[in-house]
Amino acid sequence: MKHKILIIAGLALFFSVVTYIAHDLFSNSSVKYSKSNPYEYDIQHLNKFDSVSVSYNENLAFRPQMLEMHGVATDYSDRIYVAGNKFLEIFTKTGNLLKRIALDGNALCITIDPDKNILLGMEDRIEILDMDGKLKEKWEPVSQSSIITSISSDGKNVFVADAGLTSVYQYDISGKLIGHIGDKDPHRGIPGFVVPSPYFDLGISGINEFWVANPGRHLMEKFDFEGNLIKSWGITSMEIEGFCGCCNPSHFTILKDGSFVTSEKGIERVKIYTSEGKLKCVVALPQSFKEGTRGLDLCVDSKDRIIVLDPVKKMVRVFAPNIDSKNNN
Amino acid sequence: MRKKAILFLLFLLTLFQSMESFAKQRFPKPEFESAYTQPETLQPGPRYELLAYLDVLVLLSTLSLISWLILKKRSRKGVFWISIFSLAYFGFYREGCVCSIGAIQNVSLGLFYSAYTLPFTALAFFVIPLVFTLFYGRTFCAGVCPFGAMQDLVAIQPQKMGSRLNSVLGLLPYLYLGLAVLYAATGTDFIICRYDPFVGIFRLNASFGMFVFAGILLGSGVFIARPYCRFLCPYGVILNWFSRFSKKHMTITPANCIQCKLCENTCPYDAINIPITVKNPETKQELLKKFILICILIPVLIAAGGYTGSKLHTTLAEVNPRVRLAKAVMDPVKMQEKPESYEIKAFKSSGKPAKQLLEETNEILRKFYIGGWLLGGFMGLTFGLLIAGRLITNYNPDYVPNKGTCLSCNRCIEYCPVKV
Numbered sequence: 001m002k003h004k005i006l007i008i009a010g011l012a013l014f015f016s017v018v019t020y021i022a023h024d025l026f027s028n029s030s031v032k033y034s035k036s037n038p039y040e041y042d043i044q045h046l047n048k049f050d051s052v053s054v055s056y057n058e059n060l061a062f063r064p065q066m067l068e069m070h071g072v073a074t075d076y077s078d079r080i081y082v083a084g085n086k087f088l089e090i091f092t093k094t095g096n097l098l099k100r101i102a103l104d105g106n107a108l109c110i111t112i113d114p115d116k117n118i119l120l121g122m123e124d125r126i127e128i129l130d131m132d133g134k135l136k137e138k139w140e141p142v143s144q145s146s147i148i149t150s151i152s153s154d155g156k157n158v159f160v161a162d163a164g165l166t167s168v169y170q171y172d173i174s175g176k177l178i179g180h181i182g183d184k185d186p187h188r189g190i191p192g193f194v195v196p197s198p199y200f201d202l203g204i205s206g207i208n209e210f211w212v213a214n215p216g217r218h219l220m221e222k223f224d225f226e227g228n229l230i231k232s233w234g235i236t237s238m239e240i241e242g243f244c245g246c247c248n249p250s251h252f253t254i255l256k257d258g259s260f261v262t263s264e265k266g267i268e269r270v271k272i273y274t275s276e277g278k279l280k281c282v283v284a285l286p287q288s289f290k291e292g293t294r295g296l297d298l299c300v301d302s303k304d305r306i307i308v309l310d311p312v313k314k315m316v317r318v319f320a321p322n323i324d325s326k327n328n329n
Numbered sequence: 330m331r332k333k334a335i336l337f338l339l340f341l342l343t344l345f346q347s348m349e350s351f352a353k354q355r356f357p358k359p360e361f362e363s364a365y366t367q368p369e370t371l372q373p374g375p376r377y378e379l380l381a382y383l384d385v386l387v388l389l390s391t392l393s394l395i396s397w398l399i400l401k402k403r404s405r406k407g408v409f410w411i412s413i414f415s416l417a418y419f420g421f422y423r424e425g426c427v428c429s430i431g432a433i434q435n436v437s438l439g440l441f442y443s444a445y446t447l448p449f450t451a452l453a454f455f456v457i458p459l460v461f462t463l464f465y466g467r468t469f470c471a472g473v474c475p476f477g478a479m480q481d482l483v484a485i486q487p488q489k490m491g492s493r494l495n496s497v498l499g500l501l502p503y504l505y506l507g508l509a510v511l512y513a514a515t516g517t518d519f520i521i522c523r524y525d526p527f528v529g530i531f532r533l534n535a536s537f538g539m540f541v542f543a544g545i546l547l548g549s550g551v552f553i554a555r556p557y558c559r560f561l562c563p564y565g566v567i568l569n570w571f572s573r574f575s576k577k578h579m580t581i582t583p584a585n586c587i588q589c590k591l592c593e594n595t596c597p598y599d600a601i602n603i604p605i606t607v608k609n610p611e612t613k614q615e616l617l618k619k620f621i622l623i624c625i626l627i628p629v630l631i632a633a634g635g636y637t638g639s640k641l642h643t644t645l646a647e648v649n650p651r652v653r654l655a656k657a658v659m660d661p662v663k664m665q666e667k668p669e670s671y672e673i674k675a676f677k678s679s680g681k682p683a684k685q686l687l688e689e690t691n692e693i694l695r696k697f698y699i700g701g702w703l704l705g706g707f708m709g710l711t712f713g714l715l716i717a718g719r720l721i722t723n724y725n726p727d728y729v730p731n732k733g734t735c736l737s738c739n740r741c742i743e744y745c746p747v748k749v
Binding site (some may be wrong): 003006007009010011012013014016017018020021024025026 | 486488489490494501508520524526542545546548549550551552553556560561644647648
């Protein structure tokens with residue numbers, strides 16, 4: 001009896017294997033058709049986040065009159081500057097156009113320095129304009145291979161991020177090159193920048209802390225003006241608290257309290273981190289942007305409104321904390 | 330028994346190592362917009378030629394050694410240790426590829442598709458075991474094939490199944506062989522590789538489904554010794570044919586059989602022929618009747634099988650991805666019912682007219698029509714020979730291994746009290 005049971009058990013298992021093979025081989029062919037490309041690099045599932053964690057509302061959006069836009073900045077009176085191909089447009093904080101300035105070329109980044117100068121990182125040079133848009137100075141690039149992606153100034157120094165040569169240049173206000181910051185230097189404990197694509201941002205906080213995004217390493221790095229690496233933060237993760245992809249964060253700006261606002265590409269999202277690098281809240285999730293949006297440049301105004309340049313929708317989008325989260329905070 | 334249990338436990342431990350660890354997807358594909366030049370996609374090259382020859386050399390050496398151990402030394406232990414080596418080398422080190430079983434498909438494709446260059450190693454792995462089998466029986470199955478070695482480790486409580494059940498189940502490998510040749514020859518698929526139960530374990534990357542698939546097969550192997558080898562292995566069919574003509578097959582007894590019956594129940598594969606002595610020999614008339622019956626039956630079965638196969642050719646052809654695509658593209662009702670598949674999208678974007686796809690499909694169907702006849706005829710012949718085998722009584726006075734099904738494992742030898 002036991003012998004028979006064992007044979008039946010063995011045969012049952014064996015036939016389940018044979019049945020599986022036969023079924024898999026001859027089952028309805030249409031079922032086998034994949035609904036999606038099996039070789040596609042699909043990250044859609046990573047774009048789904050809990051919208052409850054979003055603490056900001058988009059309460060203003062306006063469209064600059066230019067086809068290509070790259071940089072956004074605010075000044076001391078919260079006017080909004082949008083730089084792009086052949087034009088610089090200045091708006092009031094409510095989005096009304098104040099001035100349109102023609103440029104000689106494509107502006108890739110912009111900042112307003114404490115001395116009320118408009119600093120523009122053009123494709124092949126740096127231009128300094130007064131507040132009326134008159135050209136004051138023009139600096140030549142370091143190299144023909146330079147791709148200037150970010151510019152910032154504390155009034156004495158001008159820092160320029162060059163994604164083409166993967167370096168940060170420090171100039172004095174007259175345009176004299178003082179040196180490089182952040183280049184790989186094992187003796188000084190500087191790992192160097194990794195910039196696989198032309199998204200390489202830098203910024204200076206209200207208390208003169210100089211920060212550079214090291215996108216290939218998914219880090220924010222703080223340097224002193226002598227080029228010493230002071231500290232860094234950032235984790236690599238597909239989760240909301242981290243950065244992922246080849247090069248993120250692509251852009252950042254710093255709030256009055258020292259918190260960081262970051263934007264990413266790949267998984268398009270805007271988040272706020274504390275000054276220590278802990279995720280504080282989410283400003284906008286991927287569903288707020290068109291898939292494939294890149295180049296979400298950021299700036300903040302005196303009310304800590306977050307201004308996001310959306311080059312795909314061709315809009316300037318202003319986010320403010322929603323009341324509930326403000327009360328909770 | 331205890332030794333087997335320890336080996337089984339060790340084997341289970343190795344299976345746990347093969348569980349897939351799910352890597353975290355870290356990077357979306359980067360886009361490079363600067364002057365960066367994308368590197369050229371590199372195709373992994375074939376195994377270094379010298380190492381490919383080494384594989385053939387190892388195959389030759391292990392076959393020579395195991396044949397010597399089986400026939401000259403009559404050593405079960407030797408066979409066991411060779412099988413462990415084969416499991417390690419051909420299984421885990423060479424990751425189950427190239428293997429003689431899968432080489433059937435390479436050879437079939439090489440024969441029917443002139444553009445395909447048959448790799449030397451595939452040919453060597455196909456031919457060398459056959460040559461050895463023709464001389465020494467299925468010594469390859471005894472301990473050189475890693476599939477067999479793996480199943481041998483789990484055969485803890487093998488049960489005798491009886492000749493009828495063995496014969497009926499023994500038809501499955503013929504069908505599998507026929508289908509494998511048909512699909513390889515038509516360039517459809519390498520189904521032996523597709524349903525290879527152990528390769529995922531050898532490569533330590535088995536998906537959960539394949540792990541379960543192999544686990545179930547090995548589970549059945551606890552009670553039915555070597556189920557894959559006996560009732561699925563298509564290469565075993567060819568080895569079976571060659572082994573029947575082997576010159577020096579292993580014998581249970583080294584001298585004359587003393588009919589002690591000690592070996593009768595020792596074979597886990599039911600491959601020992603029990604003595605049948607001529608007590609009441611059949612009359613000439615009875616033999617003639619059987620002969621006529623067989624002569625009529627076999628052609629009828631071949632024709633019936635061929636006809637059935639030809640009628641099933643569209644079903645058989647649906648395994649072909651081109652035919653499946655054509656079926657989906659030409660069926661507007663299904664097209665509307667279901668969301669468009671990636672394959673259909675890819676076809677549409679290729680700009681190829683549907684008429685061309687239809688012509689290609691018709692050509693494939695034509696091949697399957699011929700293939701269906703051949704496959705059905707082959708199965709009819711196999712079934713006819715099975716019936717003929719049961720009609721004809723082979724008289725033999727001694728306990729002898731069945732040359733076709735004996736896997737030359739040497740288990741029975743240990744029980745034979747006759748020593749030389």
